[in-house]
Structures are given as C-alpha cells and as structure tokens.
Amino acid sequence: MPDAKQLRKLAGDWLKQRRADAELSQADLAARLGLKYYTFISQVENGFSRVPTEIMGAWAKELGIEQAAFAKHLLMYYEPELHRLLFGAERK
Amino acid sequence: MSVVAFERKQNTGEWSERELTTILAALSVATAPGTGREWETGVTEMGDVQFYLLSPLPDQACELCVSRVGGRYVLEDGMGRLLFEHRSLDLVALHAKAAVPSTSWLMVRAITLWCAVRSALHEKAEPWLVEGEELFVQFVPQLAAFA
Numbered sequence: 001m002p003d004a005k006q007l008r009k010l011a012g013d014w015l016k017q018r019r020a021d022a023e024l025s026q027a028d029l030a031a032r033l034g035l036k037y038y039t040f041i042s043q044v045e046n047g048f049s050r051v052p053t054e055i056m057g058a059w060a061k062e063l064g065i066e067q068a069a070f071a072k073h074l075l076m077y078y079e080p081e082l083h084r085l086l087f088g089a090e091r092k
Numbered sequence: 093m094s095v096v097a098f099e100r101k102q103n104t105g106e107w108s109e110r111e112l113t114t115i116l117a118a119l120s121v122a123t124a125p126g127t128g129r130e131w132e133t134g135v136t137e138m139g140d141v142q143f144y145l146l147s148p149l150p151d152q153a154c155e156l157c158v159s160r161v162g163g164r165y166v167l168e169d170g171m172g173r174l175l176f177e178h179r180s181l182d183l184v185a186l187h188a189k190a191a192v193p194s195t196s197w198l199m200v201r202a203i204t205l206w207c208a209v210r211s212a213l214h215e216k217a218e219p220w221l222v223e224g225e226e227l228f229v230q231f232v233p234q235l236a237a238f239a
Contacts, residue, residue, distance in 0.1 A: 037168070
C-alpha cells in the first residue's frame, strides 16, 4: 500500500488533471477560491498538502465536479481506510 | 543618446544557495536530527519556487511553505493560510522559525494543563483538609489530657 505522501501526490495529479480539464490555471483557481496567492494550489497539486475540508466544496464547484463525488474521490487518497470502510473497495 | 538601465532581473528561477541557507538556518532547530522533519523544494506551474517543511513520518505533510513569487517571499502553513509575506527573505525566515510547531510549545501546553488540573484538585480537596485540621485541633488537647 502506498504511503501517505505517495497518496497525496496521486491526489495532486488527479486534481491537476481536473483543473486542466476545466481550463483553469493555478492562478485562476486560486482567485476563484479567494486566495491571495496561487501557491497553495501548487502545494496541494505537488502532493505536500491536502485540500482543506472547508474549501473542498468550492474547489469542486470551480472544477465543475459534483461536491460529494469530489470529496469521496479525495477521501480515497487522504483517508484510504476510512474510504474503504464507508464505500468498500473501489477502483480509482 | 540615453540608455535605459534595465534593472537586472532578480529573484527568479531556482532557489539560490544563499536563499536556501537562509531558510535552513532559520529552521535549523525544526529540522535537527531526531525531529524527524525533512524538507523538499518544488515549483509552481509558473515556475515560482517553493520550499516545503515536512512533518515527521508517517504523514510527511507540509507544515510550512515558503514560496518566491515575483520577488516577494510568501509564507503559508499546510492549510494554505497566509502567515507572512515580504521582499526580505530574512524577515520571512524569522517568521517561519516562529511559526514552526515546537516541542517547547507543547511543553508549555502540558505544564499549563497540569497546573489547571492541580488547581482544580486542590480546590476540591481544600474543604476536606480544613475539616481534618479542625478535628485535629479539637481532639489533640483531649488526647493530651488522657496521656
């Protein structure tokens, strides 16, 4: 099983791809989330931090993803055991 | 003919040795052997450099992040909270040093908690102690008379 750092990196890669699909730059997304600097988006996408729960909904909205599906998908990386208990084993 | 002296473009590209030395010197206690902390560098999609201070295993999550954006240094925590920003890396590094969750901070919390518990216990036990003392004062002369 990958460690927490590797899983966060996988989450970051997924987020980066979804942002590209939404045709947003890191700076665009940061501005829409009300962040002064876009550096936190990079921090998350590089796998060093998680998407904070309090802005998860807004992050999903800006990427055009249904909020529950977004949270559920991120939980698979951030809390894999909790995700397994809640939703059973799923393909990523 | 006048020549416009363009300012030399500074503070772009990879971290310089001086910059890394400044950050690491400020975080020397936080990254000392035995703390379990590590650090890494990265870049944003626009090529701005970032320095990440990582928590110990197993999580190794970002505790602090210093980024250089357009000649300014930006200090954020792992939740994206903006802690400080300035053109001077020395100042930002000082703030980074102060922002690191430290053992001494935990010790202060633990001592405060212990004092609170002790104070609460003392308040509860005080009436019992006073009562015992009064009984003692009453009975000692009588016991002495018997002796």
